Amino acid sequence: xxxxxxSQQKGWAQAFLNVLIFWGMSNIWMSYSTQVLxxxxxxxxxxxxxxxxxxxxxxxxxxxxxxxxxxxVDTWAYGIIMLLNYFITLNLFSLTSATEASLxxxxxxxxxxxxxWLFLLRKPNKSQLVGxxxxxxxxxxxxxxxxxDKIFYLYVLMFLAGIFQSLRIFVAELHRPNKKxxxxxxxxxxxRVIGYVMxxxxxxxxxxxxxxxxxxxxxxEIYKVNLVVEFSDLFSYKSILAGAIMGVFIYTPxxxxxxxxxxxxxxxxxxxxxxxxxxxxLFWEWATSPLTxxxxxxxxxxxxxxxxxxxxxxxxxxIGKLYSDKKSKADIHEFLKVELQNIDDVEETRDILANxxxxxxxxxxxxxxxxxxxxxIIEAVFKDKEKILAFKPSVFKNVSKNHxxxxxxxDSLTGLLNRNGFxxxxxxxxxxxxxxxxxxxxxxxxxxxxxxxGHEAGxxxxxxxxxRLKNAFPNKSVLTRLGGDEYCILLLGEDKKSxxxxxxxxxxxxxxxxxxxxxxxEISASIGLASYPEDTKDIEELLKLADNQMYIEKSER
Amino acid sequence: MTNKSExxxxxxxxxxxxYKIPQIKEFIKKERRIDELDRLYExxxxxxxxxxxxxxxxxxxxxxFSFALVGxxxxxx
Numbered sequence: 001x002x003x004x005x006x007s008q009q010k011g012w013a014q015a016f017l018n019v020l021i022f023w024g025m026s027n028i029w030m031s032y033s034t035q036v037l038x039x040x041x042x043x044x045x046x047x048x049x050x051x052x053x054x055x056x057x058x059x060x061x062x063x064x065x066x067x068x069x070x071x072x073v074d075t076w077a078y079g080i081i082m083l084l085n086y087f088i089t090l091n092l093f094s095l096t097s098a099t100e101a102s103l104x105x106x107x108x109x110x111x112x113x114x115x116x117w118l119f120l121l122r123k124p125n126k127s128q129l130v131g132x133x134x135x136x137x138x139x140x141x142x143x144x145x146x147x148x149d150k151i152f153y154l155y156v157l158m159f160l161a162g163i164f165q166s167l168r169i170f171v172a173e174l175h176r177p178n179k180k181x182x183x184x185x186x187x188x189x190x191x192r193v194i195g196y197v198m199x200x201x202x203x204x205x206x207x208x209x210x211x212x213x214x215x216x217x218x219x220x221e222i223y224k225v226n227l228v229v230e231f232s233d234l235f236s237y238k239s240i241l242a243g244a245i246m247g248v249f250i251y252t253p254x255x256x257x258x259x260x261x262x263x264x265x266x267x268x269x270x271x272x273x274x275x276x277x278x279x280x281x282l283f284w285e286w287a288t289s290p291l292t293x294x295x296x297x298x299x300x301x302x303x304x305x306x307x308x309x310x311x312x313x314x315x316x317x318x319i320g321k322l323y324s325d326k327k328s329k330a331d332i333h334e335f336l337k338v339e340l341q342n343i344d345d346v347e348e349t350r351d352i353l354a355n356x357x358x359x360x361x362x363x364x365x366x367x368x369x370x371x372x373x374x375x376x377i378i379e380a381v382f383k384d385k386e387k388i389l390a391f392k393p394s395v396f397k398n399v400s401k402n403h404x405x406x407x408x409x410x411d412s413l414t415g416l417l418n419r420n421g422f423x424x425x426x427x428x429x430x431x432x433x434x435x436x437x438x439x440x441x442x443x444x445x446x447x448x449x450x451x452x453x454g455h456e457a458g459x460x461x462x463x464x465x466x467x468r469l470k471n472a473f474p475n476k477s478v479l480t481r482l483g484g485d486e487y488c489i490l491l492l493g494e495d496k497k498s499x500x501x502x503x504x505x506x507x508x509x510x511x512x513x514x515x516x517x518x519x520x521x522e523i524s525a526s527i528g529l530a531s532y533p534e535d536t537k538d539i540e541e542l543l544k545l546a547d548n549q550m551y552i553e554k555s556e557r
Numbered sequence: 558m559t560n561k562s563e564x565x566x567x568x569x570x571x572x573x574x575x576y577k578i579p580q581i582k583e584f585i586k587k588e589r590r591i592d593e594l595d596r597l598y599e600x601x602x603x604x605x606x607x608x609x610x611x612x613x614x615x616x617x618x619x620x621x622f623s624f625a626l627v628g629x630x631x632x633x634x
Contacts, residue, residue, distance in 0.1 A: 047621050054614045062607035063576055070606055192607075199614050206617060235628030240621050515572070 011264025015273040018257035024280035026250045027098040031285070032292045033246070034094035039239035041090045042212075045083070046205040047243025048251055049198045055252040056195030060188040069177040069196040078168075078175045079200040085164040092157045095150050099299055099307065100142050102281040106310050107139045107158050108165030109317065115166050127320020134313025138306040145303060190259040209234065272318030278307045332380045335373060336389045345390035352399060353378055356407045370406035371399050411481045413459060414466035422480035426490060429478065430532065430539040433492050437499035439506060440528040440546035441469075442554060443485035449521055457516050461523060468509040473502075488543070496531035503527055526554035575600045 033039045069075050093101045113124050113132050124132070143154045172178055181193040213231040233239065262270045282304075285294060339345045352371070357378070360366040368375045373395075381389050391399055409421025417425060429436055443465065450458035462485065469479055469489060478490040489506070491499050506527060513520040528550030532542050575597060578584050581604070585597050 050614065050617045050621060054611070054618055057607065057611050057614060062604045064603065066603040066606040066610070070610065196610060199610055202614065202617055235624050235631065237625035237628040237632065240625035240628070244622075 007264050011261045012269075012273075014257045015261035015265060015270050018254060018261060019273050019277055020280040020283075022250055022254045022257065023274070023277045024284035026246070026254060027093065027102050027277075027281045028284045028288055028292065028294070029242070029246055029250060030090060030093040031098035031101065031294055032288075033239075033242040034090060036293055037238050037242055039242050040233040040236050041087065041094070042205065042209060043233055043236055043239040044243040044246070045086050045090060046202065046209060047240045048086075048247040049083075049205060050202045051244045051247030052251040052255070053195045053198035053202055055248055056191045056198065056255060059252075059256070060192035060195060063192060064189055065177045065181055065193050066196065068180070069193050070200075072175070072177055074171070074175045075177065075197055075200050076204075078171045078178070078197050079204055081164060081167050081171050082197065083201045083204060085161070085168045088157060088160045088164055092154075092161055095153055095157070096146060097294065097299055098285050099278065099282045100146075100303065102277055103142050103303075103307050103310050104139055104154065104158050105161055105165065106135050106278075106314060107162040108169075109135050109314065110139075111162040112166040112169060115170065119170075125320065127316050131313040131315075131317030131320065134316065135310050138308075138310035138313065141306040142303050142310075145300065187256070187259045187263060190263075191256060194255055194259075272315065275311055275314030275318055278311045282307070332377055332389075335377045335392060335395050336380060337392045338388050339390040340388060342390075343387075345396075346387055349381060349390045349396070350387070352403050353381055356403060359407050359410075359412045361412065366412075370402060370410075372402045373399060414463055414481050416466050416470075416487070417478065417480040419480070419482050422478065422482070422488060422490075425478045425480075426539060426542070429490060429492055434533075435493055435495045436532040436539075436542070437491040437494045437496055438530050438532075438542050438546045439489040439491075439499070439502075440530075440543070440550040441487040441489070441506065441510070442526045442550050443487075443510070444524045444526060444554070446485040446523060449523065453516065453519065453521065457519075457521065460516050461514055461521060464514050465510060465523075468512070469506070472505055472509050488546070494531075496529065496534045499529060499531060503529070526550050528553060572596060572600070576604075 033044060034041065089101075089105065092104060095101070096104070110132050113128055117124055139158065143151065143158055146154050175197075177193045178190075178197075181189040213234065216230055258270070261273075282299075289295065336349075353367070356367045356371055357364075360370065364375045364378060368378060390396075405421075409417055409424065411418045426436075426438075443461075446458070446461065449461055462481070465487065466479070466481060469487060473479065473489055473491070476492045476494075478492070480488045480490075482488060491502070507525065510523060510525045513522050515521075528546045528548065530536065530542050530545035530549060532539060535545050536542055575581075578600075581597065581601050585594065585601075
């Protein structure tokens with residue numbers, strides 16, 4: 001039924017559905033539960049998380065990152081922060097209308113920008129500063145015009161919500177399984193990881209509740225604070241049912257749609273849509289007021305205008321970020337000069353770029369990365385029909401250094417050194433180390449891979465082999481693809497005896513089946529080993545000796 | 558120097574396929590190479606963690622709903 005729509009269209013639809021329907025409903029339900037049903041917030045939150053985690057885990061099924069998430073200490077930190085954040089949010093929604101509470105929540109953006117600048121050194125851009133100013137203005141207006149008896153609590157909750165909401169975002173960024181799940185690009189994996197995190201919170205909440213009811217028997221004074229749960233609250237069927245409705249029908253779809261939309265349209269686009277949450281909450285609060293009895297009386301025209309300002313601020317930030325990401329190109333005047341006299345400078349600039357592009361099969365991004373410049377610099381040079389643009393002297397020095405290292409001496413397919421680069425590295429190493437050992441590796445059964453699965457698969461196998469060798473020898477080694485299916489590993493400072501112990505590791509890495517699309521490809525390798533100075537004192541002969549050893553080994557197979 | 562690899566009776570399978578195998582222990586008994594066995598054991602461990610957590614989570618939910626039922630019955634009385 002939906003197959004005629006593209007993935008992007010589905011992503012946008014999911015983002016709008018989430019923000020305009022589920023977010024709005026979530027805010028209304030929290031207000032209704034806390035203000036009309038007068039639920040116990042802790043029991044409500046416990047049930048929300050217990051039911052939501054169960055639904056997410058059942059939906060996701062078994063798969064990757066289960067062990068990792070449950071064993072990771074980060075999961076507990078993530079869980080605790082989510083728990084505190086949710087508890088603060090519930091308190092906020094119990095004090096004011098859902099629409100105002102959703103606006104006050106936006107104060108977290110101010111903290112996020114401030115914390116990013118302070119701890120992550122991400123300097124805010126103009127649109128962020130304008131957005132932050134508008135959000136601060138709007139939110140402070142809403143809080144300052146609240147009833148006098150609530151104003152102090154609202155200020156406190158505004159700051160706490162801001163701190164914990166931004167902390168939640170930061171911890172989510174640092175939570176390793178969550179990061180891996182995001183890289184995996186699988187909605188189920190992300191749901192699974194969050195399901196586990198929520199289960200951890202459920203355990204934490206459960207223990208807290210039990211501890212609180214235990215305390216009740218011995219220190220009844222604590223309940224004067226009216227913050228923790230009493231034993232009788234555990235049987236509050238209203239809290240449990242309201243929490244279950246929140247967990248199953250609101251929180252689970254919110255999570256699913258958030259992951260699915262972000263995966264299809266990217267997180268920054270999704271965040272731009274979330275700026276509209278004020279209007280969705282306002283609409284649902286108004287539309288459901290005959291049923292819920294929730295009043296919008298506290299929302300004056302001025303508050304509404306403040307809401308519009310906050311929404312505009314959030315939109316400016318999100319759209320500004322999108323725009324700046326797309327346009328974050330380097331200023332060409334910082335890199336290039338107009339050269340009318342010295343034509344050699346222009347030609348050298350064009351030669352380096354053309355050579356690098358050819359090396360990376362016209363891949364602009366790879367070329368720009370290798371040379372340490374932005375893609376628009378390359379585009380500008382080749383769009384220059386008059387041929388007058390050249391690198392500035394200081395830039396040229398860096399670019400030609402990067403070219404020597406990353407282009408002239410490197411293998412474009414695997415990123416390892418090529419033969420030229422390797423020979424230079426070999427000579428340098430003989431000056432710096434007393435012992436060197438060189439493995440010459442030739443892949444077996446590689447030709448049938450190309451014949452059976454095609455050259456694309458062959459390239460994939462070569463890249464994967466390089467990746468595995470790099471992972472197996474991350475330190476004190478120099479790796480190269482000499483050409484075709486021949487690789488070399490130079491171990492720095494290792495004699496023959498210790499190098500021989502590494503042969504098994506190389507064989508294991510290469511013989512592990514390589515997963516390519518729907519197929520698993522198996523290859524093996526013949527390996528020759530020669531060491532300096534045990535086998536030869538001539539460094540240039542080392543490669544030849546290792547090559548000969550490899551042929552002897554290959555002919556024995 | 559290199560291992561003379563023995564021909565295997567069973568074709569290797571991808572990770573995605575591994576998660577779909579219903580009787581994984583039976584499957585492991587078939588001739589499998591060491592690297593594939595590692596992956597198969599990984600799958601069984603991941604499954605076990607998922608089952609345990611889903612079970613524990615289900616129990617927590619059941620306890621909560623039984624509390625709600627008790628609370629409701631008390632309220633009605």
